[in-house]
Amino acid sequence: xxxxxxxxxxxxxxxxxxxxxxxxxxxxxxxxxxxxxxxxxxxxxxxxxxxxxxxxxxxxxxxxxxxxxxxxxxxxxxxxxxxxxxxxxxxxxxxxxxxxxxxxxxxxxxxxxxxxxxxxxxxxxxxxxxxxxxxxxxxxxxxxxxxxxxxxxxxxxxxxxxxxxxxxxxxxxxxxxxxxxxxxxxxxxxxxxxxxxxxxxxxxxxxxxxxxxxxxxxxxxxxxxxxxxxxxxxxxxxxxxxxxxxxxxxxxxxxxxxxxxxxxxxxxxxxxxxxxxxxxxxxxxxxxxxxxxxxxxxxxxxxxxxxxxxx
Amino acid sequence: xxxxxxxxxxxxxxxxxxxxxxxxxxxxxxxxxxxxxxxxxxxxxxxxxxxxxxxxxxxxxxxxxxxxxxxxxxxxxxxxxxxxxxxxxxxxxxxxxxxxxxxxxxxxxxxxxxxxxxxxxxxxxxxxxxxxxxxxxxxxxxxxxxxxxxxxxxxxxxxxxxxxxxxxxxxxxxxxxxxxxxxxxxxxxxxxxxxxxxxxxxxxxxxxxxxxxxxxxxxxxxxxxxxxxxxxxxxxxxxxxxxxxxxxxxxxxxxxxxxxxxxxxxxxxxxxxxxxxxxxxxxxxxxxxxxxxxxxxxxxxxxxxxxxxxxxxxxxxxxxxxxxxxxxxxxxxxxxxxxxxxxxxxxxxxxxxxxxxx
Numbered sequence: 001x002x003x004x005x006x007x008x009x010x011x012x013x014x015x016x017x018x019x020x021x022x023x024x025x026x027x028x029x030x031x032x033x034x035x036x037x038x039x040x041x042x043x044x045x046x047x048x049x050x051x052x053x054x055x056x057x058x059x060x061x062x063x064x065x066x067x068x069x070x071x072x073x074x075x076x077x078x079x080x081x082x083x084x085x086x087x088x089x090x091x092x093x094x095x096x097x098x099x100x101x102x103x104x105x106x107x108x109x110x111x112x113x114x115x116x117x118x119x120x121x122x123x124x125x126x127x128x129x130x131x132x133x134x135x136x137x138x139x140x141x142x143x144x145x146x147x148x149x150x151x152x153x154x155x156x157x158x159x160x161x162x163x164x165x166x167x168x169x170x171x172x173x174x175x176x177x178x179x180x181x182x183x184x185x186x187x188x189x190x191x192x193x194x195x196x197x198x199x200x201x202x203x204x205x206x207x208x209x210x211x212x213x214x215x216x217x218x219x220x221x222x223x224x225x226x227x228x229x230x231x232x233x234x235x236x237x238x239x240x241x242x243x244x245x246x247x248x249x250x251x252x253x254x255x256x257x258x259x260x261x262x263x264x265x266x267x268x269x270x271x272x273x274x275x276x277x278x279x280x281x282x283x284x285x286x287x288x289x290x291x292x293x294x295x296x297x298x299x300x301x302x303x304x305x306x307x308x309x310x311x
Numbered sequence: 312x313x314x315x316x317x318x319x320x321x322x323x324x325x326x327x328x329x330x331x332x333x334x335x336x337x338x339x340x341x342x343x344x345x346x347x348x349x350x351x352x353x354x355x356x357x358x359x360x361x362x363x364x365x366x367x368x369x370x371x372x373x374x375x376x377x378x379x380x381x382x383x384x385x386x387x388x389x390x391x392x393x394x395x396x397x398x399x400x401x402x403x404x405x406x407x408x409x410x411x412x413x414x415x416x417x418x419x420x421x422x423x424x425x426x427x428x429x430x431x432x433x434x435x436x437x438x439x440x441x442x443x444x445x446x447x448x449x450x451x452x453x454x455x456x457x458x459x460x461x462x463x464x465x466x467x468x469x470x471x472x473x474x475x476x477x478x479x480x481x482x483x484x485x486x487x488x489x490x491x492x493x494x495x496x497x498x499x500x501x502x503x504x505x506x507x508x509x510x511x512x513x514x515x516x517x518x519x520x521x522x523x524x525x526x527x528x529x530x531x532x533x534x535x536x537x538x539x540x541x542x543x544x545x546x547x548x549x550x551x552x553x554x555x556x557x558x559x560x561x562x563x564x565x566x567x568x569x570x571x572x573x574x575x576x577x578x579x580x581x582x583x584x585x586x587x588x589x590x591x592x593x594x595x596x597x598x599x600x601x602x603x604x605x606x607x608x609x610x611x612x613x614x615x616x617x618x619x620x621x622x623x624x625x626x627x628x629x630x631x632x633x634x635x636x637x638x639x640x641x642x643x644x645x646x647x648x649x650x651x652x653x654x655x656x657x658x659x660x661x662x663x664x665x666x667x668x669x
Contacts, residue, residue, distance in 0.1 A: 059486075060494075060511030132534060157477060159520055159535070244484030244521025255520040261484070265523065269486030269512045271386035271410065 036284045043277035051281050057246050059266070064278035068248045070285070072163065072256035075249060076238065077231035079167030084175045085224055091175075092182035092220075097208055108183065115176035123240035126169040127161075131241055134168075135160030139253055156253045161243035164252040169237050174227035181226055181301060185219030186212060188305045215304075222300030229294040233286065235260035259286045347375070349624060354381040355388020355401030356488055358426050358543060359608045362645045363401065366628075366636050373631075376624055385488050386512065392418060392611045398621050400611035403488025404512055405590035416615030419663065420589045421629060421656055422607035425576050425646040428493045429547040429567040429604075430555040431529070433538045434459065436474065437553070440566065442467045444558035445500030445595065445603065451478060451539065453503060454518040459537065467558075474537070481531045481540035484521025486513040492606040493541050496594040500603075544572070545644040557603050560595055565602040569646045575601035577649040589656070614663055626664040633657065 043051065047064050054065020091111055095104050139158035143149030189212050197211035213220070235258075243255020244265065259282055270276045353363075360382035367378040380401070383391075388400035393414055405420055430448065432441065443451075447463050450456040456463060460473040483490045491512045498505040508514040522528035525546040532538040532552075544567045547554050556564040565571040578598030579591060593605040610629070614622040633656070637647045648656070661667070 056515065058508070058515040059513040060509040060515070127530070135535070157479070159479065161520055161531070239484065239523060240527070244523070245519070246515070265485040265521070266513055268384040269386040271389050271512075275513075 033284075033287065036280055036287060040277055040281035040284045043274060043281045046274065047278065047281075051278065052285060055248060057262070059270075059272070059275050062272075062274060064274075064281075066259065066262065066278075066282045066285070068246050069257045069259045069262045069282065071248045072242065073232060073258040073260070073286075075256065076163050076166040076170060076242065076258060077228055079163060079252070080170035080174055080231045081224060081228055083167060083171035084178060084227060087171075088175050088178035088182055088223075088227070089220070091179040092186055093208060095179075095183045096186035097212065098204070108180075111176050111179045113176075114172065115180075119173065119234060119237045122169055122173055123237035126165060126237060126241040130168055131160040131165050134158070134162065134165055138164075143253075152250060153252055156251045158253060159243060159255055161241055161255050162253050163242065163249050163256045166238045166242040166256070166258070167252075169241055170231045170234060173234060173237060174230050177230055178223045178227040181223030182216075182220050185216045185223060185301060185304050188219070189215045218300045219304030222297045222302075222304070225293055225297035225300065229290050229297060232290050232293065233260055235264050239264055259283075349376045351376065351378045351398045351621060351624060352380075353378060353388075353399040353401060353610075354383050354391045354397045355611070356385045356403045356608060357382040358403050358488055358545075359401060359424060359645070361643055362424060362640055365639045365643060366632050369636070369639060370628055370631060374627075376628065378628065384486070385491075386486065388611065392613055392616075395613070395616050398617050399613075399625055401609065402611060403606060403608050404491045405592075405607075405609065406611070414613065416613050419612040419614065419659070420609040421612060421659065422589055422648060422652060423610050423629070423632065424608050424640055425572050425593075425605060425648060426488070426492065426608050427544040427567050427572045427575075427602055427605045427646070428489055428496070428541050429544040429552070430539070430541050430557070431532055431547055431552045432540075432555070433532050433536055434474065434553075435536065437471050439471065440554060440556050441471065442558065442564050443555050445496070448555075448557070449497045449501030449504045452480065452482075452497060452516070452518075453501070453507070454480075476537040479535050479538040480516075480519030481522055481528050481535075481538055482516045482519050483528060483541075484523050487524075488512060488606075488608075489525070489541065489543050490514060492594065492604060495592055495606070496604045499592075499595045548644050559601050559603045560597050561599045561601070563599060565600060567602050567604075569641075571600050571602035572605050572646045573649045574598040575603070575605040576607070576646075577651050580649065580652040580655060583655065587655075589659075612663075619664075623664045626660045627667075629660060630657070630667055 043064065047054070050063075050065050052070060053067055054063065055067050056063050056065045057068065091107060095107055099107065135158050139160070142154050143158070148154045193211045193215055194207055197207040202210060238258050239261035242258060242261065244257055244261060245255035246257045246262070249256040263279055263283055263286075266275070267279055270279060360380065363380050367380060371377050385402035385404045388397075388402050389406055389410060391397045392400035393410070395415075401423075403426060406418060411418060430443070434441075441464075443464070444467060447456065447467065450463070457477060458475055459478055460475045464473060491510060494504075494508065494510040494514045497508075498510045508517065519540075520531065522531045522540075525542045528540050528542050529546065529550060529552060532540050542552070544554075547567070554567050556566045559565045575593050575596035575598055578596045578601050579593050583589075583591065589607065589609065591607070593607060595603050596605065610625075612622065612625060633648070633653045640647045
């Protein structure tokens, strides 16, 4: 390390400046959270737990229960995960294990391109293509032709704008995030694992299933949770296709609401102090949820990447 | 050296602004005679934005007053006027007594134009406009009338071939003055609505799906056969959407046309007390031709907050708009205030800023 003589002043100043700049980011996060908490406090005092458990959001009569919006957010995000994860895993496995290099690059390029499309374009596409397709073909097919209309999951009139439509659009939006993280995680699995499995006589598929995937499992879960974090916060695309109906959905075909849509729709016209405060409180709940999901996801991914580097 | 120059620039610009402010403060005559450029800012409702935008543009070409307007919504306009961050606000929804109590001075509500809400539907088999009455409309929005061939609708439209399909209701997902005007009307024609969802920019619609903005609602209605919903009348007219003729208090079916909308405003203005602050609702008006779902759109002024000079400039602008802005309003599809209302508002303007120069 060398003798400890005093550093030149320029070095000290440089270090201080860089540290200050780096600290701006966590400071902004803390400031954002503090502002939201401070603005939300009046509503929390008045409404308390009803904000997250109450089922009636009635501004004109001062009742603020955001449970339908929270339920809609979770349902549409979960549906998006169910639809996107198999596709993303397929892309990741193909990219890291099976495909020749050229196909790998092209596949990666196109999947990443999906992430570059603006959300409002997804929303418009969803409104003009997905919603009519659901209303005119898919929903009547499921309820009449397949005779599944009696099941609670597929009941209700075919509006088109529904939890299902939001799930489909969100699935396409989060696909590139899950796929790219999964690709990285699978690439971080050390070659020794693969070679050992093949040496023991495993087929290609058995090698992937028994040696690579279990090793990368926590990282894959992290990638999925990253996609979930993205889906939870998505606003424009969802509000255009979900139907904006502030009740708890009981069927995939029901229109529903999400927290992000609630905020986007009501914030600019909110003029009562309690209304604004309630919106901030709901925003705080969404912020905490997405921060936790994202933090957990990143930690899981980090674990795999750093354990792989050791061998 | 650089610091000194920066300080010098700051001092210089500050003193320039001070002397300019001194010049604009010595107001006595109309804006046209002042040499300095005057900038005013406003914010508020989105409904009148195309109209204001055209007016401000025309006015800036005739005078040296430049008015900048941000259409952030009525709620935003009210908030900014209360916080004194803008010179004037604009709203489709009058301020409540509670909001007025929050203000440091008196906030003047000055009507500038008329807005109305049209009810539109998607029934390909119906060629003539449907007829509905207030209680029937309220029952549809409450979910009590669920099919198009309900007896109440058939009674009002005996010649129409109404299908047996469900009524697919579409309302506004985002808070808006349009929702306020409609919920105001529904509250006045239906006790069940008044006690239930009530009136507001954001109400709890018992049934139906939500579309974002007039475009969202119109898009949903056009895409679903059997859909029914409400949109701004200017939007309905520009997009050639079928509209409902509503039974008014006088017993006539009124279409959302300029004549009927102006008739609603005229009938209410005639019965206003002289000291009214114009925070009146025009829904369910009593005129013979009145269209029942009509409303003022207001400009909000805080004369004490912005000072005499700016008040004078805004009053001059409004006088010009009432006199010379009518053609632009009609061009864009807005309904100008009827003469009786203009006379009332002009009297108020005179009280605010003194009589106009001869």
